[in-house]
Structure formats: structure tokens, C-alpha cells
Amino acid sequence: MTADAPHPATTTATASRATDRPGDTSPFSLGLLLRQAHWRAAAVMSEALRPLGIELRHFAVLIVLVDRGPTVQRDLGAATGTDKAGIMRVVDDLERKGLAVRKSVPGDRRVRAVEITPQGVELFDAAHEGAAPLAESLVTDLAPGERELLTDLLTRFAYPADSEA
Numbered sequence: 001m002t003a004d005a006p007h008p009a010t011t012t013a014t015a016s017r018a019t020d021r022p023g024d025t026s027p028f029s030l031g032l033l034l035r036q037a038h039w040r041a042a043a044v045m046s047e048a049l050r051p052l053g054i055e056l057r058h059f060a061v062l063i064v065l066v067d068r069g070p071t072v073q074r075d076l077g078a079a080t081g082t083d084k085a086g087i088m089r090v091v092d093d094l095e096r097k098g099l100a101v102r103k104s105v106p107g108d109r110r111v112r113a114v115e116i117t118p119q120g121v122e123l124f125d126a127a128h129e130g131a132a133p134l135a136e137s138l139v140t141d142l143a144p145g146e147r148e149l150l151t152d153l154l155t156r157f158a159y160p161a162d163s164e165a
Helices: 029-052 056-068 073-080 084-096 118-138 146-158
Strands: 100-105 108-116
Touching (some): 029 056, 056 100, 056 108, 056 118, 073 084, 073 108, 084 100, 108 118
16 A cells, blocks of 8 residues: 555545444444344353253244244244254254154145144243343343333334234
8 A cells, every 4th residue: 555545444435334333324233233132142041041951043943833833844944044954953953852743734744843842831931930030131231111112122123014924
């Protein structure tokens, strides 16, 4: 670089460098900040699940099964953002642990629905008990009412009113 050429970081025409720091005006900053928040929450929730012998990817499937009941693997993958091979591994793990079972779907011998077992429901409930104090630690720096506001804002962001649920 010559003495006459300005350093790229000091050029006003240069686009903002995306960060997750407060006040960043980059169009990428919100996504980066959400990613950082996700990593923090995921780390805390992983700690809650560790004593139970499962990971977040397993718990995500249990959440869907508790919410929807028996669900075909393809739909579990879509609901959890997991590809076909990944969801198969997760369901295999859950079956090995006795937390879920695959059952035939009447009318389609090729398709199998995954169903949570009573042991899976017990673990699901235990996970919530263990996670409560850890989840509380995530929001200790928020003022009264901000937790609810954060939840409301994130819900509206994740599920816009004009999108189909």
C-alpha cells in the first residue's frame, strides 16, 4: 500500500464492517447479535440437559413430539431445521435411550411416525425443572418487564403476522 492510498478501514465509501456490538449499523448486525444470543442461551440450556444425557438436538425433537404428538421424521426434520440424515441420527439416539419409538403409519408402509415414550415425557418434565434456574440466569440483567418484552419482540420477529404458521 502506498502512502497516498487511504487505509480501507478509514475510507468513508467503505461499507460498515458487520459486528454484533451494540450500536453497529451494519445490515448484518441484527443477525449477528441474534446468533450471539442464541449461542449464549444454547450453552446454558445444554448445561441443563447434560445431566439427563441428552443434547439440545434431542430435546428439540422431544419438544415437537410433546407439542404435536406422533410425527413423521420428514416433519420432525422440517420443524427442527435438521436434514434427513441428521434427524435419523437423532431419532436413533432417542430410540436407544428409550425416549421415543418409531411406529408404522396406517395406510403408508414406507412412512414411520416418531412418538415420545412415557420415559421421554418424564425426561422432558425433568429437563424443565433443571432448566428453570439456568434460564432465569439468562435474564438477570433485565429490568422488570423486559423479559416479557424481549419474549414478545422475539416472538413477533420469528413469527411475523403476515407469514403463515
